[in-house]
Amino acid sequence: MLWTPLNRFLDRIRPRRQAVVLLADAVLILLAWHTTYLFRMGVERWLHERPNYDGAVLLGVIAVYSAVSWALNVPRATWRYTSFHEITRLSWVCLGAGLASAVVVLMAHLVEVPRAVLALHPVFSLIMMSLARMTVRMLSESSRARRAGRQPTGQRALVLGAGAAAKLLIAGIQHRGWTVVGLLDDDARKQGSSIAGVNVRGGLDMLTDASMLDDVTHLILAMPSASNAQRKRALDLAAATGLPVVTVPSADELREGRSRIDRVRDIEPDDVLGREPVKLDESAVSDLISGQTVMITGAGGSIGSELCRQIARFGPSRLVLFELSEFALYQVEQDLGERFPHLPLVRLVGDVKDLGALRRAMQLHQPDLVFHAAAYKHVPLMEDDNAWIALRNNTLGTYLVAQAAAEQGVKRFVLISTDKAVNPTNVMGATKRAAEMVVSHWAGKGTNTRFMAVRFGNVLGSSGSVIPKFKEQIAKGGPVTVTHPEITRYFMTIPEAAQLVLQAAALAETGQVFVMDMGKSVKIADLARELIRLSGHTEAEIPIVFSGLRPGEKLFEELLADADTTLPTPHPRLRLAQLRGELPPDWIERLMALAVDESASAPPTLRARLHELVPEYAPR
Structure with a gap:
């Protein structure tokens, strides 16, 4: 290509660039002088009918142009980066030098130099010098674009x-x-x-x-x-x-x-799933939240932090952030401070298993609404060594937050539950089902607080979600691990889940459990294949490996237990679960005893005792 040798030449002359630019412009001024004579006198006369001192005049004109150009720093500019500013400077050079040259010629009474040549020469000089610079820039950018297209990173x-x-x-x-x-x-x-x-x-x-x-x-x-x-x-x-x-x-x-x-x-997976966006009854949600003090437990988690963001949109008077992890609390505080700088925030490091801390927080800040999102939710981690801890956090923690809310007269208490609470086969699901039963217990106590729960399935992008794991495995070149070729799950986005929680809170009466319309269940293997394809790879390049179901894992999740029925609600994406049966009179006492009995921390013992509390729990 033409640019390659030209570029090499420009690189070689860079140390003497200003002198070379002056020389190149001198050549262009000379060509413009002859072109002006050609334009003025025609092909037959332009060379022969000139005064004998024309050469001396031309040298003088070039000297004047060079002096003005040097004074305006034109030779310092690099042609391959010529801009409108540089063309403007060239215009001033040609105007000033052309006017000075014409004045000198006229004062010297060199009448044989045509007046039209003196008038037109600056215009021709500007055109030629500008075209030369723009040509170099065009060749440079064209070459750069071709190189970028050929490179692997192009x-x-x-x-x-x-x-x-x-x-x-x-x-x-x-x-x-x-x-x-x-x-x-x-x-x-x-x-x-x-x-x-x-x-x-x-x-x-x-x-x-x-x-x-x-x-x-x-x-x-x-x-x-x-x-x-x-x-x-x-x-x-x-x-x-x-x-x-x-x-x-x-x-x-x-x-x-x-x-x-x-x-x-x-x-992202939600692009692939193609779910219609949630339409909120924003008036009802605004009436619920606007001007109220709202407390969120687990405020730094995936769902808790999104709840904070969604709630902040509706103008609460204050958000009370209750979170055990200092780092997670710092992150959500920074995010909310940037997005909603005028919203008062109360940032509390606290454990939902600490009744004293909960009572102090609610007595001091007087929340009107409590959203209880604090939970351990990673199924394999909670299945064995951490089973008793999961019970204490997920179930005992729910009891204590509900107790503090009831004592303080909180208007509404909303438990964030999960589809894994339906006919649970793992400890995590059983502890969340027990938490729903705790909510039912408090709803039957006749307090001024409305107690409710909302169930939903897997949330895209939340901590522990399978999707970030798939993307990380694809980025590493595979393989992508799926537990079983037939395993299916319901999915929704984090904002969608948070918005439906708020909608349920606006609709609910005490003791109700809302079930979200999760759409169609999705085969995890199909989702993995789609993500591989959209990353530009094939299964031959990034294979899918089936690792087998993990302890307590189901092939498919249910949103309702077999004996349950649902009723419609004013919102098309929410159904109301009608749960049968009442809790045995001593159920709460047995739960509290299990939650403080360290001898029950052995996984087999815990599973057996938990099955007594949650009969539908069937360990696998």
Whole structure:
């Protein structure tokens, strides 16, 4: 290419760049002088009908231009980075030097030099010097773009979508090392047009044409406002190409200011699942929270921290953050302080098993609402050596928080429960089912506090979720481990879960257990395959290995026990569970005895005693 030897030459002359620039400009001024004569006198006369002192005048003109150029620091500028500012300086050079040269020639009565040449020469000089600089810059940038496209790190993207998001994306992304080679959109009106100089080549179906993908390294999904069905179709077509797929932020992320349109990110599982967004009855939730003091236990956890963010949107008078982990409390405090700088925060390091700390916190801060999200939830970790600790934290902790809430006259107490509490086969699920039974116990005590629970399934992105593990394994080159080829789970996003908890809290009467509509269950193996494909790999490159079910793990989760029924609620994504049966009179006493009996900490003993308290618990 032309640029390669030119670039080598420019590198060699860099130590003497200013002298070389002056010489190059002198040549361009000389060419402009002759071009001006040609323009003024025509081809037949331009060379022969000149005064005999024309050469001396030309040397004088070049000297004047060089002096003015030096005075304005023009030789210091690098041609490959020529800007509008540099062209402006050249204009002043040509104007000043051209005017000075004309004045000197006229004062010297050199009448044989045509006046038109003196007038036009500065214009021709400016054009030639500007063109020379712009040509060098154009060759430099063209070469740089070709090199980036050939390098392994060069990112050449085909954008799916040609709307406003794509226009903003192109404007920002090309400064981040990306080259956008084309756009695809199903809207026939956009096909054949161009956005920011990039052509809309056709519809999304053209992804099946191998020639369309020549020299493309990535696909970018730029459809933040499209329906879930449209996004799912685009992702399916993109995944079939075998290229890595990234996306612009979702409409919610952009609206809430969590990202910018040119900050592309990897495809997340909620993009793949294609769930319709939750629509809250914001008026009812606002009436519940606005102006109230709200306390969240486990405020630094995945669900607890998102509850804090969602609650903060509705204008509580104060948030009381109760968290055992100092670091988690610090993180959520920093996040809330940045997002909601005017919201008063009370930051308490405390243990839900410490009744004294709970009483002090509620007496001092007088919460109107308590959301109890503190829990141990990792099934394998809680199954053996930590089983008794799980019972104390998940069940005894719920009892003590509920007790303190009832004593203080809190208006509503909401337990965050789980689908693993239904016909539990593991200790964690059994302790959460026992926690629901604790809520039922307190609901029957006739206090002024409304007690309720909300069940949901696996939350995408929460700590311990399978999805971050899959992404980490893919990044390492595999294999991806799945426990069983037929295992299924319900999934929802963290914001979705938190929003439905608030909606349930606004609807609930005391003693009720709400069940979230989790949509369709998803095969974990299918989800793993989809994530592998969207990362630009195949199962041959990143295999899936089935490791076998872990202790206490089910093939599928249930949201309702066999003997339960549900009733509809005003919100389409929430159902009301009608749980049968009353607690035995001594149930609470037996629970409290087990929670303080260290001799029961041996896993077999604990499981047997827990089965007596939760008859539907069937250890595996």
